Amino acid sequence: MNITLRQLRVFRAVALEGNFSRAGDSIGLTQPAVSRAILELETQLGVRLLDRTTRDVVLTDAGHALALRLERVLDELDQTLQDVGGLARARRGKVRVASSPTLSANLMPSCIAACAEREPGIQLVLLDRIQQDVLGSVRSGEVDFGVVIEPVGTDDLNVELIMKDLFVLVTRPGHPLAHGHAVKWSALTGYPLVLLDHASGSRRLIDTALIHHGAHCEIVQELGHPTTVFRMIEAGIGISVMPALAMPPEGIPGLVACSLTPVVQRDIVLVHRRNRTPSPLAQRVWEIIRDVAGARLTPP
Incomplete structure (x- = not known):
């Protein structure tokens, strides 16, 4: 699978906001860009993650499973990247x-x-x-x-x-x-x-x-x-x-x-x-x- 960090961050935003437009606003992307990222992620995983309604989106069972684990994984990744970036700024x-x-x-x-x-x-x-x-x-x-x-x-x-x-x-x-x-x-x-x-x-x-x-x-x-x-x-x-x-x-x-x-x-x-x-x-x-x-x- 060729899943990108960008796709995962977009999915997390949608899972939190329950809406493509609000998710896009929170991470600086347009609604079409958010939709495209979610579609690419679902295609890579081979499973539907979201059910779309006229106004909002609802997580599927697979979406719930991913969202529960993804929050911790991305938080750990962010901390790791901050730690590694700190090496470049180290002065001691x-x-x-x-x-x-x-x-x-x-x-x-x-x-x-x-x-x-x-x-x-x-x-x-x-x-x-x-x-x-x-x-x-x-x-x-x-x-x-x-x-x-x-x-x-x-x-x-x-x-x-x-x-x-x-x-x-x-x-x-x-x-x-x-x-x-x-x-x-x-x-x-x-x-x-x-x-x-x-x-x-x-x-x-x-x-x-x-x-x-x-x-x-x-x-x-x-x-x-x-x-x-x-x-x-x-x-x-x-x-x-x-x-x-x-x-x-x-x-x-x-x-x-x-x-x-x-x-x-x-x-x-x-x-x-x-x-x-x-x-x-x-x-x-x-x-x-x-x-x-x-x-x-x-x-x-």
Whole structure:
């Protein structure tokens, strides 16, 4: 049977009013529209629900049986729809977001502060993990969504670009390349490099840029955290190519960041499972992170 909610609501109105015209007035329909809905309902059920008189209508036995049960069913349905609709208007709850380390340290604090200001009833819980673990958390449903760097193999994910981040050269102030001008990638040739390891979402992009732009360097250390890379540079162990976002806005005492040419950027993206719509709360947090990221560096 192809019975519609509209037909059931029309029948309930007729059962209550005992008249097609009055029923139509109560639910905002014309008398012909009411008659047509009742006829369609009776056709679908294969039973007569109303006996028509010249002025009013009378419920048949089948009509009485339907009317007795229908009132409760429609009331429960209305309450259910109100409850579900309330989820879209909810302003209190917890949203879990995973992000890779450089983003956790230098983008997400601003996002968490903005969320606390704009949506004080939402608690943004951050999981700080290496990129592959972030993607695993998104796929498993452990988190609502993730913030990552140019992921590969994302056919099962929805991906939204929120900002672009430059790669920069990081050295000690007295280094020959720290001359205040943009440094060519090829000029890095021969200098020892201290880089983030391959667990970082940026490492693949840095390796590609070094090869593409003819920089032949020895990688002397591969490390998991930007802070460790910076300490190695301070100690004179080597120079580094790092995402600009890894550098605090106030800079790092004892180190300088120089622009590289040609410009190479990495994409910062938000990801969630393709066939799972984020909850209304998660969608609000998604939009806040997008807004904060767009104001930080080069917009996409």
